Amino acid sequence: MSTVSIAVPATTANLGPGFDCIGAALSLYNEFQFTQLTSTETALKINVTGAEAKRVQTDESNLLYQAFLQFYQHIEKTPPPVEIDIKLGVPLARGLGSSATAIVGGLVGANLLTGEPLRQVELMQLAIQMEGHPDNVVPALLGGCRLAATGLNFEPQRHREHREEWEICNIPWHWNVVPVVAIPDFELSTLEARKVLPSEYSRGDAIFNTAHLGFLLRGLETGRGDWLRVAMQDKIHQPYRKSLIPGYDAVYSAALSAGAYGVVISGAGPTLLALVDSEKAERVCQAMQSVWQQEEIKSEVKALKVDFQGARRTDVEF
Numbered sequence: 001m002s003t004v005s006i007a008v009p010a011t012t013a014n015l016g017p018g019f020d021c022i023g024a025a026l027s028l029y030n031e032f033q034f035t036q037l038t039s040t041e042t043a044l045k046i047n048v049t050g051a052e053a054k055r056v057q058t059d060e061s062n063l064l065y066q067a068f069l070q071f072y073q074h075i076e077k078t079p080p081p082v083e084i085d086i087k088l089g090v091p092l093a094r095g096l097g098s099s100a101t102a103i104v105g106g107l108v109g110a111n112l113l114t115g116e117p118l119r120q121v122e123l124m125q126l127a128i129q130m131e132g133h134p135d136n137v138v139p140a141l142l143g144g145c146r147l148a149a150t151g152l153n154f155e156p157q158r159h160r161e162h163r164e165e166w167e168i169c170n171i172p173w174h175w176n177v178v179p180v181v182a183i184p185d186f187e188l189s190t191l192e193a194r195k196v197l198p199s200e201y202s203r204g205d206a207i208f209n210t211a212h213l214g215f216l217l218r219g220l221e222t223g224r225g226d227w228l229r230v231a232m233q234d235k236i237h238q239p240y241r242k243s244l245i246p247g248y249d250a251v252y253s254a255a256l257s258a259g260a261y262g263v264v265i266s267g268a269g270p271t272l273l274a275l276v277d278s279e280k281a282e283r284v285c286q287a288m289q290s291v292w293q294q295e296e297i298k299s300e301v302k303a304l305k306v307d308f309q310g311a312r313r314t315d316v317e318f
């Protein structure tokens with residue numbers, strides 16, 4: 001019998017102006033254990049623990065298992081019967097990349113069980129294909145803050161064919177830029193939050209986001225407050241999504257008054273992410289929580305760290 005255990009970090013995508021192209025891994029984890037079964041009677045058994053365990057599918061539709069199957073299909077092998085244990089640490093459908101942990105977890109787990117036939121870069125391409133955008137799965141797999149873009153990689157001249165591949169850039173993150181997450185107790189599905197976005201934008205909006213993303217990259221690298229305060233604005237997704245998040249304006253203002261550089265919708269929401277220097281982190285946490293409390297919305301607010309390791313083998317016994 002062979003067993004592997006892994007941990008995959010939560011992620012915050014977009015960071016304001018970097019819609020669908022930038023994200024960072026956070027110090028909050030889902031843990032997964034895969035045990036290859038010898039019996040042919042049970043093809044799949046899934047056990048889930050954690051506060052939201054009942055909300056996770058335990059049949060073949062489970063996203064982690066779907067990614068596991070996708071891996072075997074890719075390497076053209078029959079998937080073995082497997083028991084999967086899931087310890088949930090990342091809240092579901094809150095804009096913290098829970099689906100990315102499942103996709104990355106399923107692919108990495110299957111790769112380890114089969115003796116690692118695929119390289120990390122191949123797992124990454126598969127994960128992006130499954131999720132549909134790179135900004136959660138890439139940092140979940142690699143750790144750190146990552147910017148992704150597609151490049152068209154041309155095959156040798158005579159074939160004149162091309163295929164889409166992703167280029168990834170590591171974005172340095174200054175030690176004194178602290179991510180604070182305010183996680184409300186209601187869900188917002190990414191699918192629903194993408195439906196409210198327009199399909200076209202003006203040239204002015206495109207220029208606005210390009211400039212602000214530049215400030216974000218330099219602000220994250222240097223920790224400069226004047227750049228970070230400008231950086232976190234966006235015209236691509238947040239103006240359309242904020243009405244899906246009750247209390248957004250009040251929480252936003254309270255965090256800024258408490259000294260945050262800026263506040264953005266984490267991923268597709270509803271979690272709000274503030275970036276703040278370490279001395280003000282506690283004050284910003286309290287301010288965000290108390291505003292949601294006044295609106296009678298329960299929330300969990302905490303200062304996290306950026307995770308620089310990404311998905312990792314733990315081999316901790318479940």
Ligand SMILES: Nc1ncnc2c1ncn2[C@@H]1O[C@H](COP(=O)(O)OP(=O)(O)OP(=O)(O)O)[C@@H](O)[C@H]1O
Pocket residue numbers: 011013030056057062063064086088091092093094095096097098099100101102136188189190191266267268269
């Ligand atoms: N540990 C898990 N195991 C299996 N499926 C999961 C797990 N975590 C999340 N999922 C699936 O992913 C869905 C949530 O995905 P969704 O994209 O809506 O939100 P998110 O990934 O948490 O947020 P965002 O993409 O905005 O960061 C869950 O409803 C569930 O179907």
Ligand SMILES: N[C@@H](CCO)C(=O)O
Pocket residue numbers: 013014019020021133135136190193194237267268
């Ligand atoms: N970039 C994605 C992240 C959430 O999966 C979005 O905002 O829809």
